[in-house]
Amino acid sequence: MVIPHDLTTLTAPEARTLLVRRAISATELTQAALDRIAQVEPAIRSFITITADQALAQAAAADAALGAGDPASTPELTGIPIALKDLFCTAGVQTTAGSRILEGFVPPYDATVVARLRKAGATFVGKANMDEFAMGSSTENSGYHLTRNPWDTARVPGGSSGGSATAVAAGEAILSLGTDTGGSIRQPAALCSVTGLKPTYGRVSRYGVVAFASSLDQVGPFSVGVEGSAMLLRAIAGHDPLDATTATTGVPDYVATIRDGIRGLRVGVPAEYFVAGMEPDVERLVRAAIDDLARLGAEIVPVRLPYSAHGLATYYIIAPAEASSNLSRYNGTRYGLAAVEEADVNRAMDLTRARGFGAEPKRRIMLGTYALSSGYYDAYYRKAQQVRTLIKADFDAAFRDVDVIASPVSPTVAFPIGARIDDPLAMYLSDVCTIPVNVAGLPGISVPCGFDGQGLPVGLQLIGRAFDEATLFRAAWAYEDATDWPRRRPPLATAATPAGES
Amino acid sequence: MTATATATATGWEAVIGLEVHAQLLTESKMFCACSSRYAGALPNTLVCPICLGMPGVLPVMNRAAIEATILTALALGCRIPEYSKFDRKNYNYPDLMKGYQISQFDLPFSEAGSLEFPDPADPSRTRRAGITRVHLEEDTATLKHVRDATGLAYSLMDANRSGVPLMEIVGDPDLSTADEAGAYLRALRQVLRYLGVSTANMEEGAFRCDANVSLRRPGTQALGRKVEVKNMNSFRSVVRALEFEIARQAEVLDAGGRIVQETRGWVDDRGITVSQRSKEEANDYRYFPEPDLPPVLTPPAEVDRIRARLPELPAAKRQRFESEYGLGADAAETLTQSRSLATWFEEVARLSGNPRAAANWVVRDVIRLLGATGGEIESLGIGPAHLAELVRLVDDGTISVRTAPEVLEEAVATGAMPASIVQARGLGQVSDATALAAEVAAAIAANPRAVADYRNGKATALGFLVGAIMKATRGKGNPGLVNDLLRSALDG
Numbered sequence: 001m002v003i004p005h006d007l008t009t010l011t012a013p014e015a016r017t018l019l020v021r022r023a024i025s026a027t028e029l030t031q032a033a034l035d036r037i038a039q040v041e042p043a044i045r046s047f048i049t050i051t052a053d054q055a056l057a058q059a060a061a062a063d064a065a066l067g068a069g070d071p072a073s074t075p076e077l078t079g080i081p082i083a084l085k086d087l088f089c090t091a092g093v094q095t096t097a098g099s100r101i102l103e104g105f106v107p108p109y110d111a112t113v114v115a116r117l118r119k120a121g122a123t124f125v126g127k128a129n130m131d132e133f134a135m136g137s138s139t140e141n142s143g144y145h146l147t148r149n150p151w152d153t154a155r156v157p158g159g160s161s162g163g164s165a166t167a168v169a170a171g172e173a174i175l176s177l178g179t180d181t182g183g184s185i186r187q188p189a190a191l192c193s194v195t196g197l198k199p200t201y202g203r204v205s206r207y208g209v210v211a212f213a214s215s216l217d218q219v220g221p222f223s224v225g226v227e228g229s230a231m232l233l234r235a236i237a238g239h240d241p242l243d244a245t246t247a248t249t250g251v252p253d254y255v256a257t258i259r260d261g262i263r264g265l266r267v268g269v270p271a272e273y274f275v276a277g278m279e280p281d282v283e284r285l286v287r288a289a290i291d292d293l294a295r296l297g298a299e300i301v302p303v304r305l306p307y308s309a310h311g312l313a314t315y316y317i318i319a320p321a322e323a324s325s326n327l328s329r330y331n332g333t334r335y336g337l338a339a340v341e342e343a344d345v346n347r348a349m350d351l352t353r354a355r356g357f358g359a360e361p362k363r364r365i366m367l368g369t370y371a372l373s374s375g376y377y378d379a380y381y382r383k384a385q386q387v388r389t390l391i392k393a394d395f396d397a398a399f400r401d402v403d404v405i406a407s408p409v410s411p412t413v414a415f416p417i418g419a420r421i422d423d424p425l426a427m428y429l430s431d432v433c434t435i436p437v438n439v440a441g442l443p444g445i446s447v448p449c450g451f452d453g454q455g456l457p458v459g460l461q462l463i464g465r466a467f468d469e470a471t472l473f474r475a476a477w478a479y480e481d482a483t484d485w486p487r488r489r490p491p492l493a494t495a496a497t498p499a500g501e502s
Numbered sequence: 503m504t505a506t507a508t509a510t511a512t513g514w515e516a517v518i519g520l521e522v523h524a525q526l527l528t529e530s531k532m533f534c535a536c537s538s539r540y541a542g543a544l545p546n547t548l549v550c551p552i553c554l555g556m557p558g559v560l561p562v563m564n565r566a567a568i569e570a571t572i573l574t575a576l577a578l579g580c581r582i583p584e585y586s587k588f589d590r591k592n593y594n595y596p597d598l599m600k601g602y603q604i605s606q607f608d609l610p611f612s613e614a615g616s617l618e619f620p621d622p623a624d625p626s627r628t629r630r631a632g633i634t635r636v637h638l639e640e641d642t643a644t645l646k647h648v649r650d651a652t653g654l655a656y657s658l659m660d661a662n663r664s665g666v667p668l669m670e671i672v673g674d675p676d677l678s679t680a681d682e683a684g685a686y687l688r689a690l691r692q693v694l695r696y697l698g699v700s701t702a703n704m705e706e707g708a709f710r711c712d713a714n715v716s717l718r719r720p721g722t723q724a725l726g727r728k729v730e731v732k733n734m735n736s737f738r739s740v741v742r743a744l745e746f747e748i749a750r751q752a753e754v755l756d757a758g759g760r761i762v763q764e765t766r767g768w769v770d771d772r773g774i775t776v777s778q779r780s781k782e783e784a785n786d787y788r789y790f791p792e793p794d795l796p797p798v799l800t801p802p803a804e805v806d807r808i809r810a811r812l813p814e815l816p817a818a819k820r821q822r823f824e825s826e827y828g829l830g831a832d833a834a835e836t837l838t839q840s841r842s843l844a845t846w847f848e849e850v851a852r853l854s855g856n857p858r859a860a861a862n863w864v865v866r867d868v869i870r871l872l873g874a875t876g877g878e879i880e881s882l883g884i885g886p887a888h889l890a891e892l893v894r895l896v897d898d899g900t901i902s903v904r905t906a907p908e909v910l911e912e913a914v915a916t917g918a919m920p921a922s923i924v925q926a927r928g929l930g931q932v933s934d935a936t937a938l939a940a941e942v943a944a945a946i947a948a949n950p951r952a953v954a955d956y957r958n959g960k961a962t963a964l965g966f967l968v969g970a971i972m973k974a975t976r977g978k979g980n981p982g983l984v985n986d987l988l989r990s991a992l993d994g
């Protein structure tokens with residue numbers, strides 16, 4: 001292939017090919033990403049921390065490895081610039097989870113996924129911005145700053161993994177890693193026109209990933225082009241002795257089967273996911289994408305997922321309940337922010353939390369504490385777990401008949417910054433189509449499927465059977481291959497930071 | 503004044519249930535790889551991101567701790583459900599690293615067992631109290647409250663104990679006196695030590711007891727409002743605290759008052775319980791299933807495998823010692839105090855071929871010698887082979903029973919085998935009839951009065967003459983032979 005003038009336009013498989021051919025060096029590739037960061041960060045602000053020195057040192061090591069023997073025998077991500085959501089613990093590099101309460105926290109340990117990416121030869125360009133503790137759908141809840149959508153900097157990038165999505169969309173990294181608890185990978189991927197995958201619960205280790213809702217959180221990849229996500233998932237997936245909830249199910253070679261086509265694939269379409277209030281352009285583009293799947297040989301079948309309507313309510317019991325417990329450890333006694341001027345330890349812990357947490361974590365701690373409290377547990381938490389079982393059963397029944405389920409990712413395109421910040425319920429509705437997938441523990445991929453009348457991206461969601469990410473990659477790749485959506489990159493504003501920046 | 507006396511005198515019956523927390527003797531902590539043997543370690547040296555509750559870390563179950571819990575539950579006759587899980591108990595305190603403790607709420611590893619213990623009111627009988635459940639959780643860090651020279655008070659936190667496996671044994675409210683509570687705790691401690699799952703040392707905090715106490719009219723079933731008593735750091739303080747609390751509640755009720763449902767702390771140096779917090783101030787722990795750990799399945803085959811590891815327990819061993827060795831209840835009780843003492847005794851019995859003599863030696867002399875060193879049987883300077891040889895030396899007449907204790911003491915002091923001590927010190931008893939006949943004749947000649955007394959039917963005179971002969975032989979005369987020779991000389 002031809003070496004492009006701008007290395008940041010390379011997809012992961014393209015970059016791998018050029019690196020193995022030694023047509024480009026890891027240092028050149030990483031430097032290109034760092035130059036891009038320097039160019040677009042004032043407008044986008046994808047990162048809380050940029051780790052240029054670390055990235056260049058890793059790139060030098062990658063070049064040494066590529067030059068030491070057969071370059072093709074190096075790990076697949078050798079020299080590929082990657083952005084990490086700032087809730088992955090990185091030894092020696094500040095990890096904030098987007099919260100002021102963890103400002104200055106430098107973990108002495110790597111998350112398992114970070115350790116695996118180090119071994120896979122990746123270069124880490126920075127820690128991406130996010131909604132505080134992954135609570136949000138716009139990245140406006142970050143305790144640090146806003147992140148702007150590269151397609152329209154007046155709009156949000158989605159969230160909570162907003163910075164991970166924009167980093168890839170804007171060419172600041174070739175791949176990135178996020179987490180998805182209720183849509184936090186798929187929704188920003190859709191709003192920024194990149195691919196994002198939420199794997200099956202238990203597919204990827206959560207060790208060292210700052211927890212939001214433990215039974216829902218899952219780590220997953222972002223990429224331009226579907227194949228990069230397959231490469232990245234293959235590098236991080238698999239059983240981890242440090243995470244008792246990871247599965248021992250083997251990790252297939254997602255890339256090897258990605259081009260196998262979708263002739264005869266049965267694709268279910270649930271009417272329930274084309275919700276009221278959905279933007280007409282979104283519905284039109286998603287239905288068009290489903291027609292494209294049919295043209296590629298898939299068989300389209302209506303399916304019913306009636307209990308998914310209760311997904312949002314279920315989620316907003318379970319996730320805050322778990323979060324209220326997970327966030328208890330942040331009290332200033334061991335790390336992060338501490339109200340050191342307060343002499344009494346109990347008051348110091350309270351004050352630390354009052355200062356360190358933003359409005360959304362506080363709201364969810366209160367919701368969760370209430371849902372778990374004595375006398376309310378049966379009515380809320382237990383009931384939510386029962387509904388969760390029913391939502392799962394719906395999917396089980398549907399998957400007896402179909403191989404994948406297709407739906408919108410988000411009912412709307414990227415909304416203007418500030419539009420929903422004072423209306424938590426409107427914000428929560430951003431995830432109405434993605435949340436049931438987390439509740440059921442299934443894999444879901446968001447793949448770009450066009451642009452609305454204003455030129456804003458729309459995503460198609462494909463949901464799979466548990467541990468069947470391979471089929472999602474295959475279907476998403478077939479669809480992508482038949483379109484040119486990944487070739488369209490955002491017209492970046494390289495001007496000075498817009499006004500109103502926080 | 504005993505608690506029973508108090509309650510009976512005032513017409514109240516106490517209802518006591520005990521909750522015991524026992525640290526498990528596993529190599530590593532409950533949910534991380536850190537060592538759980540923190541005694542003597544410098545503060546905060548046995549820690550890692552997991553037991554410090556750092557961001558993003560996850561627990562990994564310690565299978566050995568789960569097995570020890572199930573083993574204990576089986577020893578207490580509990581049922582082991584096939585499906586069990588961990589839960590989070592949420593509360594905030596500076597010694598709790600995650601802001602929640604991983605514990606077990608509604609589906610513990612075991613339920614519905616019982617514990618047998620000697621009835622303090624009638625030592626010849628045993629009583630049985632129900633065990634509600636045995637479950638597993640993790641210990642907290644420790645806080646040390648200090649005051650510096652300027653009077654500034656502050657606290658130091660040590661996380662070495664954070665995450666140490668902690669087994670909770672919840673007893674049914676089946677006890678009615680403070681002494682029964684003491685007997686129950688001793689029996690429970692003995693079982694844990696037999697199983698080798700815990701040091702069960704109360705003073706070191708490896709065995710902690712909280713008590714729920716209420717009073718009711720004898721013959722009634724309804725439970726009164728219960729008070730939870732905490733901060734009891736020894737067996738003695740448990741008994742004292744319960745005696746006080748029973749008397750206090752009886753006094754309140756007799757005066758027409760109402761018992762406040764609350765938690766009270768035992769203040770050892772003042773000998774009283776004081777209110778710590780009322781029910782209204784009690785924590786709402788907001789239990790919910792621990793999402794970071796999958797449920798624990800213990801299929802029947804697994805229960806059988808663990809059950810096969812059960813050693814013979816104190817009660818069974820006592821009974822066997824009585825029937826197999828023909829020992830009295832007291833001796834059997836003493837010999838089964840600890841599993842190691844019982845094993846030691848049985849080895850002596852086997853090697854010597856004389857279990858009853860072995861039992862007598864252990865119960866009288868060995869226990870006394872151990873008392874002097876204050877240690878376990880392993881700390882005694884000799885092994886079972888030493889005592890067995892001593893028993894044989896007595897049995898085959900090489901030494902007399904009078905000489906033997908001296909030999910034992912020397913063996914304990916030096917570690918030398920009894921036979922070599924006897925030989926080196928010339929302590930072997932004289933069983934040569936010719937040699938002893940001369941001593942017998944000499945004694946008869948020297949004590950005409952005693953001889954006359956004996957012949958006049960005063961049997962004690964014989965003892966006097968035996969004594970004289972033993973003195974002359976410096977205790978080495980074979981007492982049986984001396985007796986025989988003396989009788990035949992006097993009666994012949």
Ligand SMILES: [Zn+2]
Binds near residue numbers: 531534535549552554
């Ligand atoms: Zn540890």
